[in-house]
Amino acid sequence: MLLVPLIASVALLAVVLELVRRRRLREELSWLWVLAAGTAVVLSGSHSARDALGRLLGVDDPATGSLLTTSLFLAVLLLQLSVRVSALANHEKNLAQHLGRLEKRVADLERRTDDE
């Protein structure tokens, strides 16, 4: 058992769950964090799990296996966030375009009302 990493990963898992409970992290964005923290708890707490992971990835050193897994998780997390940001940017663009056209319409209506 790796005590410090175990404590850190349990703390990370607790923080993620607390953020979800307080609605500061949305459920649909939390699952990868929960998966990453949960995996870290298992790998920190079990030597055989680290060995199994090393064998699965074809590396002799369990630490290398853990590092590879962490990197993969981070890459997937970043990809998920990038997809989210892209979708939000598209919504933002459509909203800004709509706002601009709405303001133009309001100004036209106000001008017409003033003329009448």
Next chain:
Amino acid sequence: MSPSATVIPLRPAEAQRRSTLVIIPCLDEGPRIRALVQDVLASSPDLDVLIIDDGSTDDTAAEAEAAGAAVVRLPFNLGYGAALQTGYKYALEAGYDRVVQMDGDGQHPVSELVPLLTRLDSGDVDLVVGSRFLGRADYRIPIARLLGIQLFSRLTSALARRRITDPTSGLQAMNRKVLAFYQQDFYPYDYPDGDMLLRVQYAGLRFEEVPVVMVGGPPGKSMHSGLRPIYYVYKLLLSLGLTWLSGPDRSGDP
């Protein structure tokens, strides 16, 4: 779902609306825009002008309105493509039959608008693109930029299997079919280019290049300065490749 699809369509009521709208996206063109708008309006009685103020920090919007243009102000800078698309959406909602787009920096002479519209009126094309390489560029195009344009025009021509000489041209005239096509979310925020011409072709819309004259914009103003050309090359290669891979059937409905 895009926000624009969830709201009641706007119907700007323009009592004196004409059939053709000239769209000019602008960013900080305050010193030039009044004269440009006046020139466009004086060139033909059949033209309305719409300025899309893409987050200017100067008096572009006020100057354009004073000259007689309609102005849509974007709340912040969205990019050249998104500003153009704002104009397409406005034109479609307002019921315009035809749109001409031109740049606000003076690169596109007003005298070129009517020939583009005349070609569009022939009815056998949906989009007319002004080409400075079929016509004339009355200014010195930097060699790196010229090479880039040549490279991408050849690449776009190869993918489209037809000759395309000026895929970066911002001087275009289009009918409502193209306007409707350009409403979709694939329209780029920044630089619509050969990838859009490829999409237009794949969607079964007809386009043609016609010769035009272009002149130099004001010194120091370019959309392709700093590190942007590097991103531009990457973006265009990616977009052209993916559009080509998508093929005619999956690139969007006209």
